[in-house]
Amino acid sequence: MGADIWVYIEHAEAAPKKVSLELLSCARSLSTELGGNIVAFVPGSKIDQVIAAVGSRGADIIYAAEHPLLDTYTTDGYAAVLADAVRAESPAIVLVGSTAQGRDLAPRVAARLGAGIVTDCATLAWRDGKVLATRPMYTRKAIGTVRVTGGGPCIAVVLPAMYPLPDADSPRRPEVRRRPVHLDGKAIRTSVREVKSVHRETIPLIEANVIISGGRGMKGPENFAILDDLARALGAAVGSSRPPVDSGWVPHDYEIGQTGKTVSPQVYLACGISGAPQHLAGMSGSKYIVAINKDPNAPMFQVADLGVVGDLFEIIPKLAEAVRKAKSQH
Amino acid sequence: MNIIVCVKQVPDTEAPIRITPDGSGIDETGVTLVMNYYDEHATEAGLRLREQFGGTVTLVSVGPERAKEALRTGLAMGADDAVLVSDPALNGADHLGVARVLAAVIKTLPHDAVICGKLSTDDNATTVGAALAEYLGLPQATAVAHLEVDAAGTGAVVHREVEGGVEVLAVPFPALLTVERSLNEPRYPSLPGIMKAKRKEIKTLTLENLGLAAAEVGAAAARTALVRLSPPPARKAGRMVEGDTEQAVAAILAFLVDEAKVL
Numbered sequence: 173m174g175a176d177i178w179v180y181i182e183h184a185e186a187a188p189k190k191v192s193l194e195l196l197s198c199a200r201s202l203s204t205e206l207g208g209n210i211v212a213f214v215p216g217s218k219i220d221q222v223i224a225a226v227g228s229r230g231a232d233i234i235y236a237a238e239h240p241l242l243d244t245y246t247t248d249g250y251a252a253v254l255a256d257a258v259r260a261e262s263p264a265i266v267l268v269g270s271t272a273q274g275r276d277l278a279p280r281v282a283a284r285l286g287a288g289i290v291t292d293c294a295t296l297a298w299r300d301g302k303v304l305a306t307r308p309m310y311t312r313k314a315i316g317t318v319r320v321t322g323g324g325p326c327i328a329v330v331l332p333a334m335y336p337l338p339d340a341d342s343p344r345r346p347e348v349r350r351r352p353v354h355l356d357g358k359a360i361r362t363s364v365r366e367v368k369s370v371h372r373e374t375i376p377l378i379e380a381n382v383i384i385s386g387g388r389g390m391k392g393p394e395n396f397a398i399l400d401d402l403a404r405a406l407g408a409a410v411g412s413s414r415p416p417v418d419s420g421w422v423p424h425d426y427e428i429g430q431t432g433k434t435v436s437p438q439v440y441l442a443c444g445i446s447g448a449p450q451h452l453a454g455m456s457g458s459k460y461i462v463a464i465n466k467d468p469n470a471p472m473f474q475v476a477d478l479g480v481v482g483d484l485f486e487i488i489p490k491l492a493e494a495v496r497k498a499k500s501q502h
Numbered sequence: 503m504n505i506i507v508c509v510k511q512v513p514d515t516e517a518p519i520r521i522t523p524d525g526s527g528i529d530e531t532g533v534t535l536v537m538n539y540y541d542e543h544a545t546e547a548g549l550r551l552r553e554q555f556g557g558t559v560t561l562v563s564v565g566p567e568r569a570k571e572a573l574r575t576g577l578a579m580g581a582d583d584a585v586l587v588s589d590p591a592l593n594g595a596d597h598l599g600v601a602r603v604l605a606a607v608i609k610t611l612p613h614d615a616v617i618c619g620k621l622s623t624d625d626n627a628t629t630v631g632a633a634l635a636e637y638l639g640l641p642q643a644t645a646v647a648h649l650e651v652d653a654a655g656t657g658a659v660v661h662r663e664v665e666g667g668v669e670v671l672a673v674p675f676p677a678l679l680t681v682e683r684s685l686n687e688p689r690y691p692s693l694p695g696i697m698k699a700k701r702k703e704i705k706t707l708t709l710e711n712l713g714l715a716a717a718e719v720g721a722a723a724a725r726t727a728l729v730r731l732s733p734p735p736a737r738k739a740g741r742m743v744e745g746d747t748e749q750a751v752a753a754i755l756a757f758l759v760d761e762a763k764v765l
C-alpha cells in the first residue's frame with residue numbers, strides 16, 4: 173500500500189464542490205503524519221475548468237479520468253473508474269465528501285475493493301499506521317471513534333464544513349496526469365433522465381457558513397421570505413425543522429435533523445424552533461447556535477450560545493436591516 | 503414480483519442512550535428497540551409494489567435473536583415472510599460483513615427488487631445498501647424519494663434527492679433501492695396483522711446454514727472497529743437576552759460580529 177492520500181473531486185457546472193476542496197485541507201493535515209502525495213482525483217468529461225480550479229488549492233498531483241460516458245454521474249460508470257484507479261495506484265486513503273453522490277459511490281467501491289469504509293467522519297487522523305476517525309452516532313447522542321484495520325486502502329466519507337477551505341494561491345503547481353479510462357456503455361445500467369434543479373432563494377445548506385432555520389413558529393410558507401431576506405443580507409442559507417416540510421411550506425431538502433440533513437455551520441440561527449432531540453441531531457455540531465423563541469423555556473435555549481426571547485416576526489426584519497447597515501459601513 | 507426488504511433493529515431515537523462506563527457501546531437495559539425508521543418506509547415500498555404487481559415481500563435481518571421483534575413489526579404491516587440471520591460469530595462484524603451476509607441470504611431467494619432504508623439511526627453508516635448491491639451484482643438507486651415502476655415490472659424511474667435538485671434516474675430490475683422518508687407514509691400494523699405476525703414462524707439461519715465462514719464475515723474480516731463511544735461535547739446554555747426588539751437585534755448583531763466573526 174502506498175502512502176498517497178486521494179481526494180475524490182465532485183463537481184457540478186464546471187466547478188469543484190466546496191466539500192471536495194475542504195478535503196484537500198484534511199488531506200494536508202493527514203499528510204504531515206503519513207507522508208505521501210496529495211492526489212486530487214477528478215473524474216468526468218470536459219473537466220479542464222475543474223482541474224484549473226483544483227490546481228491552486230494545494231494538491232501535489234491531479235489524476236484526470238476523462239471519458240464521454242462520465243458526462244453525468246452514474247454509480248456504475250464512476251464506481252468502475254474509481255475502483256480501477258485505486259486498485260492500480262493503491263493509495264492509503266481515499267477521501268470522499270458526504271454528499272448524495274459520495275454516499276452512493278463510496279460504499280459500492282469499498283465493497284468492490286474490500287476496502288475499509290468509515291462514513292460521516294467529523295475528524296480523521298493517522299495514528300500508529302492506522303486511520304482513526306470520529307463520527308456522530310446514535311443521532312448525535314454519541315461520538316464514535318473508529319479505527320480502520322487490516323491492509324489495503326481505506327475510504328473515508330467526510331462531513332462538509334469540518335475542514336477549512338484551502339487557500340486558492342498555493343505555490344504548488346500540481347502535475348496533471350491523465351489516466352486512461354476504459355468504459356463500456358453497456359456496463360452502465362442506469363441512466364439519468366434529467367436533474368431538475370429545485371429553485372432556492374439562497375445558497376445550498378451544505379455550502380453555508382451561516383444557516384438560518386425556521387420552524388413551526390414561522391406560521392406559514394409566505395413568512396419564509398423574511399428568512400430569505402436575512403439570508404441574502406448575511407450570505408447565508410435557509411433551512412427548517414420538520415414541521416414546515418411536512419406542512420409543505422418548504423421543499424424536503426430544507427429539513428435539518430435526524431431524518432433530514434446534518435449540518436455544522438459556523439453559525440446556526442434557529443427561529444421559532446423548540447429544540448426537539450430529533451432536530452438537535454442535525455445541528456448540534458454547529459460552532460455557534462443562536463436561538464430566537466418567544467417561549468423562555470424552549471429547550472433550544474439549553475444549547476444556544478445566545479438565546480433571544482422575543483417575537484421572530486419583529487426581530488428578523490430589523491436584524492436584516494441592521495446587518496445591511498453594518499456591512500455598508502465596512 | 504418478489505421483493506426483499508432489509509430490516510434492522512435499532513434503539514428508539516425518542517429515548518436518551520447510556521454509554522457503558524468502558525465506552526465499548528451502549529447499555530441496552532431498559533432500551534426500547536424498534537424497527538429502523540427508514541426500514542418502515544422500505545417495508546411500505548415493498549408492500550405497495552406487491553399490491554401493484556402481486557408476489558411476495560420477504561424481510562431479512564441480521565442481528566441477535568431479539569431482532570425478531572423488528573421483523574414482527576414488518577410482518578404485522580403485511581409482509582409475507584421473514585428471515586433472521588443470527589450467529590455469535592457475527593460479533594464485531596463490520597458493515598461490509600453484514601452486507602455479505604445479507605447478500606448470501608438474498609441469493610437463495612428470488613428477487614426483483616431489494617429495498618433498504620437510506621440509513622439506520624444507530625450507526626448512521628449509509629453503507630449497507632450500496633455494498634449489498636455490489637455483492638449481489640445489481641444496479642442501485644440510493645436515497646429514493648419517488649418511485650414509479652413500469653407496467654411490466656421490468657424497471658423503475660426514481661427521483662433521488664441530490665444537493666440543489668432532484669435526479670430522475672431510470673433503473674432496470676432486478677435492482678437495489680435505498681429509500682428516503684419522503685417516499686411514502688408507512689401504514690400502521692393492523693390488529694389482524696399483529697395477531698398473524700405473532701404466530702408466524704421466523705426462519706433463523708446461522709452462518710453455517712449459509713455456507714459462510716466467520717473468517718469471511720465476522721470480526722476477523724472486519725476492516726473497521728469501534729475503539730470507543732463517548733458523549734458528544736456538552737453544549738451549555740449561553741447568554742440570554744430578554745429585552746425589546748432593539749436590544750435583541752443589537753445583541754445578535756454584536757454576537758455575529760465579535761464572537762462568531764461572520765460579519
Ligand SMILES: Cc1cc2nc3c(=O)[nH]c(=O)nc-3n(C[C@H](O)[C@H](O)[C@H](O)COP(=O)(O)OP(=O)(O)OC[C@H]3O[C@@H](n4cnc5c(N)ncnc54)[C@H](O)[C@@H]3O)c2cc1C
Nearest residue numbers: 387388389413414429430431432444445446451465466484
Ligand atoms: C422519527 C422522528 C424523526 C424526526 N426527525 C426530525 C428531523 O429530522 N428534524 C426535525 O426538525 N424534527 C424531526 N422530528 C420532529 C421533532 O420531534 C419535533 O416535532 C420538531 O422538531 C418540532 O419542530 P419545531 O421546533 O419547528 O416545532 P415546535 O416544537 O412546535 O416549536 C415551535 C416553536 O416556535 C416558537 N414560536 C412560535 N411563534 C413564535 C414567534 N412568533 N417568535 C418566536 N418563536 C415562536 C414556539 O415557542 C415553539 O418553541 C422527528 C420526529 C420523529 C418521531
Ligand SMILES: Cc1cc2nc3c(=O)[nH]c(=O)nc-3n(C[C@H](O)[C@H](O)[C@H](O)COP(=O)(O)OP(=O)(O)OC[C@H]3O[C@@H](n4cnc5c(N)ncnc54)[C@H](O)[C@@H]3O)c2cc1C
Nearest residue numbers: 508509564593594618619621622625626627628629630728
Ligand atoms: C465496529 C463495528 C462493530 C460491529 N459489531 C457488530 C456486532 O457485534 N454484531 C452485529 O450483528 N453487527 C455488528 N456490526 C454491524 C452493525 O451493527 C450494523 O449492522 C452494520 O454496521 C450496518 O450499519 P448501519 O446500521 O449503519 O447500516 P446502514 O448502512 O446505515 O443501513 C442502511 C440500511 O441497510 C439495511 N441494514 C443495515 N444493517 C442491517 C442488518 N443488520 N440487517 C438487515 N438489514 C440491515 C437496512 O435496510 C438499513 O436501513 C458492527 C459494526 C461496526 C462498524
